[in-house]
Amino acid sequence: MGKAIAFLRKRYGLTQKDVAEYLGISDKAVSKWERGLGTPDISFLVKLAMIFDTDIESILEGNIANFDLNWHGYLALDYAEGISPNTLLYDKPVVYYQLAYLMLASITDICVYGSPLQIHVMKQCLPDMEELGVHLAYRSRNNAERFDTVVRRVVQETTGLDGVMYITGLSFLYGKDLTKVFRRQIYNVYESVELFDRMDRSMSMGFFRRKMGRPSHATFERGMIAFPIDDYAALYDAANIVSGIQHQGERVADLMEIASQRGLLHDR
Structure with missing residues (x-):
């Protein structure tokens, strides 16, 4: 201890x-x-x-x-119709939320897959992520290639890589123990895991390990807010939740604050 x-x-x-x-x-x-x-x-x-x-x-x-495992992030820019990386969820672009989830898990090496236009739009709305201790790599997505094939290749071909936390869609997650939920999967779970909400809806998020096999299901516990954003109605619901939280003085998906609290600003 x-x-x-x-x-x-x-x-x-x-x-x-x-x-x-x-x-x-x-x-x-x-x-x-x-x-x-x-x-x-x-x-x-x-x-x-x-x-x-x-x-x-x-x-x-x-x-x-288990504390010093080497994990990378995988972010696929897949959204519901009419939503793009710079679409606002209350006061921040939706891509901030996706990056925040990866940063809460202390994942700082992230590969972003998307169309050239999506990648351009994302870059335009981001702060300098290197300043926040996060390295982003961009790759144009090959729609003919299956997601699990890409992840399997990344995990197998990257020397010393223990696993990949992936996000392939937009979801809203909030809870005091959100970081612990993510880190518990990385520290203590020895199989691949896909996350679901309490209504058994996929959160388009999970953890692939080197020895992958078929992913098991993990459901968010009570006390957590978790739901997929697959249309504008869900985006509006999430914005109302964020509005209420931030009016109480707490910031949501604040990348600078997360980088500071997670010790990512090593030289600042």
Whole structure:
């Protein structure tokens, strides 16, 4: 457990004093945890999980081999009729939401597939993603090639790659534990997974591992808002939800804020 805490702390660029101040304890206590001379109280474990964007189980297991996995992102620019990457969902283009989901999973190497026009439109509405610690590569989509064939080739041919988180459509996801949902799939699931909402609708999102096989189904838990945006009515519903959340002072799909909180701005 101590090694896991030390690894996660360093990954987010925090000192023992930073963690101690957040928890309201001395940095000597954090040092003892990391050296295996003591263990944190359960109340501290909850806060540590929040700091490190993981779950308590991962810290307790202390399996640091799973914390340093190499995952890439795959984003296919597929939308319902009349929707494009720069279509606004309340106050941000829809592609911001898709990139936000990948960034919440701490995935920073993302390959974007789409038509030349879609790629151009996307580039025009994005901030400098390299400044946010995210590298985007663009490829024109070959409509004759099946998605699973593309992903299988990417996973098999990329040296050292453990898996791919893919997004092939537009969905709305919101919840305090969204990061943990994503990271749990990466850390603890040893098979490919496709995500569904509670009405058994595909979220056009999932996780492919090197040993893929047939993906299993995973359903979002209660307390999460999750639904596909397959028409303008669903886009309008999502915009109303975002409006209510942001009027309470919380930002949604704010790429700069996510990059800062996830430790992606290493040099800033």
